[in-house]
Amino acid sequence: MRHLRLREDDLPELDNSRDDPASHLRLPMRSPLDRLRHALSFEIIGLLLIVPLGAFAFGMPMHDIGVVGVASATLAALWNMVYNYIFDHIMQRLFATTEKAMPSRVVHAVLFELGLLIVLMPFIAWYLGISLVQALVMDISFALFYMVYALGFNWAYDMVFPLPEWADERPE
Numbered sequence: 001m002r003h004l005r006l007r008e009d010d011l012p013e014l015d016n017s018r019d020d021p022a023s024h025l026r027l028p029m030r031s032p033l034d035r036l037r038h039a040l041s042f043e044i045i046g047l048l049l050i051v052p053l054g055a056f057a058f059g060m061p062m063h064d065i066g067v068v069g070v071a072s073a074t075l076a077a078l079w080n081m082v083y084n085y086i087f088d089h090i091m092q093r094l095f096a097t098t099e100k101a102m103p104s105r106v107v108h109a110v111l112f113e114l115g116l117l118i119v120l121m122p123f124i125a126w127y128l129g130i131s132l133v134q135a136l137v138m139d140i141s142f143a144l145f146y147m148v149y150a151l152g153f154n155w156a157y158d159m160v161f162p163l164p165e166w167a168d169e170r171p172e
Contacts, residue, residue, distance in 0.1 A: 029088055029098060034161065039080045042153055043073040050145060058138060060128070068127055072120055072142070079119075083112050099166045100158070109150045113143040 030038070047069050054065040087108055088098045100108060117139050125135035158166075 029092070030084075030163065035081050035084060038084070038157055038161075039077045041157075042080065042150070043077045045153065046146065046149055047073050049149065050142065053145070054138075054142065057141065064128060068124055071123065071127070072116075075119065076116055076146075079116060080112070083115065087111075097165065098163065100154075105151055105154065108154070109147045112150065113147050116146075117143050 047066075051062055051066045051069050054060070054069065055062040058065070091098050091100065091104065120142075121132065121135050121139045124130070124139055125132050128135070128138075130138070
C-alpha cells in the first residue's frame with residue numbers, strides 16, 4: 001500500500017479566525033466619523049418624526065415633547081455610539097463579522113431601547129410633571145416607535161453605507 005504524502009501547501013487554507021482571540025481586531029469596522037454620521041442622522045430624522053407624533057398621541061404641546069425629544073436624542077446619540085461600538089465588537093468576537101442578520105438586528109434594537117428606557121423614564125416624569133407610570137407608558141411608546149424606526153433606519157444605513165468586508169462575504 002502506497003502512502004500519500006501531502007505537503008503543507010497542498011492543504012486547503014483554513015479560517016482559524018474564531019480560534020484567534022485577536023482576529024476581531026483585524027476586521028474592518030465603522031470609523032468614528034461614520035459612527036458619528038450614523039448617530040446624528042438617526043437622531044435628527046427620528047426627532048422630525050417623533051415630536052409631532054408624540055405631541056398628537058399624548059395631547060401635549062410640541063414644545064414639551066420637543067424638549068423631551070432633544071434631551072432624549074442627545075443622550076441616545078451618545079448611548080448609540082457606545083452601544084454600537086460594543087455590539088459590533090461582540091458580533092466580531094462571536095461571529096467574525098459585523099454584518100447583522102434579522103435576528104441580530106432585533107436583539108440589537110431591543111437591548112438598545114431597554115437600556116435607554118431605564119435612563120429616560122425618570123427624566124420624562126420630572127420634566128413633564130407626570131407620574132412614573134405615565135412616564136413609563138410614554139417611554140414605552142417612544143421605545144416601540146424607535147425599535148421599529150431603528151430596525152428600518154439601520155437596515156437602510158447599512159445598504160447605503162456598506163462595509164467592504166460584507167461584499168466579500170456574500171455569495172456571487
